[in-house]
Amino acid sequence: MLEGLTRLKVPKSSDVLADRLRREILSDAYPPGASLPTERELVSATGLSRGSVREALRMLEAQGLVSTRAGRYGGTTVSQPTDDHLANHISHYAKGRSVPLQSLVDVRLALEPMVAFLAAERRTEADLISLRAISARLDKSADSDPAVFLEENANWHDALAAASHNPLLGTLATSVGVLMFEASQLANFATAEVRQRVCRAHHRILEAIELGDAELARRRVERDVQAYALALEAAVTASNWARQAD
Template sequence: MTNPAQSSDFESKQDSMLEGLGKIKVPKSSDVLAERLKKEILSDAYPPGSMLPTERELVTTTGLSRGSVREALRILEAQGLVATRAGRYGGTTVSMPSDDQLAGQINIFARGRSIPLTALAEVRLALEPMVASLAAQRRTAEDLTALREISDRIDQTAIEIDDLEEFLMENVNWHDALAAASHNDLLCALATSVSGLMFEASKLREFASLELRQRVCLAHRKILEAIEGRDSERARRRAEIDIEAYARILDSAAKGSVTTA
């Protein structure tokens, strides 16, 4: 006959052991395949532009269902690592994540977290002076041409009161061209992502002021002059001044009392 005390002790030990095991999470087969394919792509086993094995080949090789294979490819497509085209001559082509995809993710993050305008200005202050400094060191003739042409278009829209939207868009284009002139792909991607947020944040009636737009044009010209002269320190400092002025405008707009920078 079982001793009740012994039975209770056994059950207690069994409960303790079960608690120690915890819940075991088994990854989905589609996630496992997506992770393996991602490693292959990032290791250059499948360079950009090359074709991945077909769905049928992946099903045969992995032993997974067609549904799991398709889900794995959808995961990779969402990450910007492949592009899938349906049809007889379709297939899955390897690609690389674009700046637009990063910008989209940062935009969603900023909107989802309700990132304040002050935080946006702080990020710009951390990034753009370095971008301007590198641009002064590394700019090419093509970079200068792009910056000059955009500056000319900004100057034109700055004097036309009805062209606020175009002015703001050209302002974003200028900052994107400045980032491209840094010739640092990661820094460029981050800076252009922030410039999209800047465009949305700048849709304030205060930017309709012709005087303020002309101040923006002047600030850009001074940064461009430093870049043309390959003066990296001056370019960095002029960018700092520009962003600090922009931050004051946003602060004044938020408080409802606008002051010129």
């Protein structure tokens, strides 16, 4: 009589409750800013233990769907995931899977030219002011401070992503940019030659965006990402050789 039966996988009660609340939040039954039922109310309504209810709420908080405040006047309210939530998930995935540098470059090549294309079409005067200001700081740091240069370079790409006015595409590009920034923290990478090359490339990209020439901006960013990746790959290779020699 037991033929054909297999081991059953029964979901945890906290997973079931988290899934139920998640579906209600995403269907706007609880809009952003709305309060969820209290822990006591959830325990009473579901028959679950307080521990299971708290675990479900912790899962939703980790996903950026709710925020919980402790204390007498605390509680759980519905929130919207931030850019940092997506960036953290992508970072954990890439680092946990040991995603190679070339894969990051491939993703950046897929994303950033389209970011520049949209930025040229959609940029506002505020976007241009931001890009020009960062470009000026980038030029200044290129002559003397590689660490500041790398930081301002990351800021420039973030500003470019914001100028696309596509929140999902921009956040994806920024998230990959964070990983590229971390990979660039090599003593032998940001040489004077690399810094000057990046500055020239950014001036050409900004020029295309100011002109509103989307196709030109796309092509120039594509060349910039490819050149940056080649320089970074060479630095990584040299660093690996140096470690092996030691």
